[in-house]
Amino acid sequence: MKIKDTVHFQWYKTLFVAALLALCLFGSIRYTQADFGQLAGNISQVSVFLRKLANPDFGYLGRLIDPMIKTLKMSALGTVLGVLLAIPFAFLATTVVTDNPVVTHIFRFFLNIIRTIPNLLLAALLVAVIGIGEATGVITIAIFTFGVTSQLIFETIETIDMSPLESAMAVGANKLKIAVWAVWPQIAASVLSYAFYAFELNVRASTVLGYVGAGGIGVKLNEALGLFRYERVFMIILFIFAVVVIVDAVSEAIRRRLR
Amino acid sequence: MRATARIKRLGIALGVLALLVWCAWDIDWSSFRYFSWGSFRGTVMSLLRPDWSAFYTGSTEDIFSLMVMTIAIGFFGTSIGTILxxxxxxxxxxNLWKNPVVPRIGKFVLDVLRAFPELVYAIIFIKVVGPGPFAGVLAIGIHQVGMLGKLFTEEMERMDETAVEACQAVGANGVQTMFFARIPQLMPIYASLALNHFEIAVRSASTLGLVGAGGIGATLIFAIQAARWPRVSIILLTVIVTVFLLDLLTGWIRKRLR
Structure with a gap:
C-alpha cells in the first residue's frame, strides 16, 4: 500500500461513494413510503406477537411429525433428482472435458438463469403449470437443487488435478471415459457433500414451498399463519430448526466416515 | 479385501436406492393425473411470447416501476440490516470480550433472528405497518441482521490481530483500536458482504409480494393465477435480467474492493 492509497489522500473518492449511497438510501426511503412513526405507533402488535412466541404450543408437535416426514421424503427425492441432473450439466459447463468454450458459455448462461429465479417464484410457476400437490414440490426442489449444486460442482471440476486427465488422454481415452475415470473420482466426495448441503437447504426451504401448496410442513406453517396462531408458528419453526440441526449432524457424520 | 469392499459398496447403493423408493412410494403423485402435454406445450409456447407492451406504460403500476420498487426495498432493507x-x-x-457469556448471548440472538423465514417476518410486519413496501423493507432488514451479523462476527473473529496488538502496545484504548486497527481491516470485507446481500435481498424482495409486502411478486402471482402467460414471462424476464445485472455489478465492485 502506497501512502497515496490511504484515506487522507482519497477523501474525495470516499465522499463520492458516501454521497451516492446516501442518495440511493433517501431515494429508496421515499420510494417505499417508509413511515417509522407508524412502526413506533403499532409496536404493541410486535409485543403481542412476541408474547405468543414466548410460549410455543408443544402439544402441537404430535401433529407435526407426519408432515415433517413428508417434507424430508420430498427433500430427499428432490435432492437426488436435482444432483443427478446437475452432474452432466456441470461437466458441460467447464472446458476441462468438453474443450469447447462456446458450449461452456451457453451452459453457464443457462445455469445462471436457473439460479436467478427465486425458489418461491419457481414453485408458484410450477404450481400453475403442473398443478398443486406434493409432486410439484418434488420437482421444484429438484430444479432448485439443480441450480445450487450445478454451480458448486462445475467450480470444483475447475480446480481438479489435471495429471490423471493427461494420462487418460495419453492412453487414448475418449471424453466420456475421461469424465468417468479421470474427473469423477476426484470430485465424487465433494458432490456428495454438496448433496447434503442442498438437502439441508431444501429442508429449510420447505417453509416456503408450503406457501404455494406444494405439500409438507410448509402447509402447516401457512395454516398457522393464516389463523394468526403464532404459538403454533413458533413451534413449527422451532421444529424445522431442530430437524435442520439433526440433518446437519447426520450428514457431517456420514461425510466423515466416507472420507 | 477388495471383494468385501465391493460388497459393502453394493450394500450402501442398495440401501440408498431402497430409501429413495420408500420416499417416492409415499408421495402423492396425483397432480400428474391432470397433466396433459398439450396444455403444457400451450403454456410454454405462450411463455415464449413475452408481453413487451406491459413493461413500460408510464403508470406507477407497470413492470418497470414495480421492479425499481423491488430494488428500492432490497436496498433499504439491506441498509437497515447492515447498520443494525x-x-x-x-x-x-x-475476541472483543473477556467475558465469554456476552458473545454467546449475542450469537444466540442472531441465531433466533435467522431461524425465521423472511415470509414470516413479512406477515408480522404487515400487521404492524399495513400491507405495502415498507413491510417488505422491515422483513428483509430484520432477516439480514441475522445473516450479516453472523458473517460479520465470523470475519471479526478471523481477523489478523497484529494491528490490534500494535495499537494496544502504544497505549490505545478499546475505541481507538476499533477505529484505527479493526475498522480499516474489516471495512472492505463488510462492504463486500453487504453488497452480496443486496443482491440476495432484491431476489427475496421479488417474492415478498406474494403475501402483500410490496414489490413485483404480487403482480406476478396475479398473472400466474389468471394464467396470463405472456405477462408472467415478461415479469420473470425482468426479474431475471435485473438480478443478473446486479450480480455482474456487485461482482465487479466486490472484485475491486479486494
Whole structure:
C-alpha cells in the first residue's frame, strides 16, 4: 500500500461513494413510503406477537411429525433428482472435458438463469403449470437443487488435478471415459457433500414451498399463519430448526466416515 | 479385501436406492393425473411470447416501476440490516470480550433472528405497518441482521490481530483500536458482504409480494393465477435480467474492493 492509497489522500473518492449511497438510501426511503412513526405507533402488535412466541404450543408437535416426514421424503427425492441432473450439466459447463468454450458459455448462461429465479417464484410457476400437490414440490426442489449444486460442482471440476486427465488422454481415452475415470473420482466426495448441503437447504426451504401448496410442513406453517396462531408458528419453526440441526449432524457424520 | 469392499459398496447403493423408493412410494403423485402435454406445450409456447407492451406504460403500476420498487426495498432493507448488524457483531465477537457469556448471548440472538423465514417476518410486519413496501423493507432488514451479523462476527473473529496488538502496545484504548486497527481491516470485507446481500435481498424482495409486502411478486402471482402467460414471462424476464445485472455489478465492485 502506497501512502497515496490511504484515506487522507482519497477523501474525495470516499465522499463520492458516501454521497451516492446516501442518495440511493433517501431515494429508496421515499420510494417505499417508509413511515417509522407508524412502526413506533403499532409496536404493541410486535409485543403481542412476541408474547405468543414466548410460549410455543408443544402439544402441537404430535401433529407435526407426519408432515415433517413428508417434507424430508420430498427433500430427499428432490435432492437426488436435482444432483443427478446437475452432474452432466456441470461437466458441460467447464472446458476441462468438453474443450469447447462456446458450449461452456451457453451452459453457464443457462445455469445462471436457473439460479436467478427465486425458489418461491419457481414453485408458484410450477404450481400453475403442473398443478398443486406434493409432486410439484418434488420437482421444484429438484430444479432448485439443480441450480445450487450445478454451480458448486462445475467450480470444483475447475480446480481438479489435471495429471490423471493427461494420462487418460495419453492412453487414448475418449471424453466420456475421461469424465468417468479421470474427473469423477476426484470430485465424487465433494458432490456428495454438496448433496447434503442442498438437502439441508431444501429442508429449510420447505417453509416456503408450503406457501404455494406444494405439500409438507410448509402447509402447516401457512395454516398457522393464516389463523394468526403464532404459538403454533413458533413451534413449527422451532421444529424445522431442530430437524435442520439433526440433518446437519447426520450428514457431517456420514461425510466423515466416507472420507 | 477388495471383494468385501465391493460388497459393502453394493450394500450402501442398495440401501440408498431402497430409501429413495420408500420416499417416492409415499408421495402423492396425483397432480400428474391432470397433466396433459398439450396444455403444457400451450403454456410454454405462450411463455415464449413475452408481453413487451406491459413493461413500460408510464403508470406507477407497470413492470418497470414495480421492479425499481423491488430494488428500492432490497436496498433499504439491506441498509437497515447492515447498520443494525454492526452493534450485534460487536456484542457477539469472541475476541472483543473477556467475558465469554456476552458473545454467546449475542450469537444466540442472531441465531433466533435467522431461524425465521423472511415470509414470516413479512406477515408480522404487515400487521404492524399495513400491507405495502415498507413491510417488505422491515422483513428483509430484520432477516439480514441475522445473516450479516453472523458473517460479520465470523470475519471479526478471523481477523489478523497484529494491528490490534500494535495499537494496544502504544497505549490505545478499546475505541481507538476499533477505529484505527479493526475498522480499516474489516471495512472492505463488510462492504463486500453487504453488497452480496443486496443482491440476495432484491431476489427475496421479488417474492415478498406474494403475501402483500410490496414489490413485483404480487403482480406476478396475479398473472400466474389468471394464467396470463405472456405477462408472467415478461415479469420473470425482468426479474431475471435485473438480478443478473446486479450480480455482474456487485461482482465487479466486490472484485475491486479486494
Amino acid at each position: 448488524a454492526i452493534p450485534f457483531t460487536i456484542l457477539s465477537a469472541r
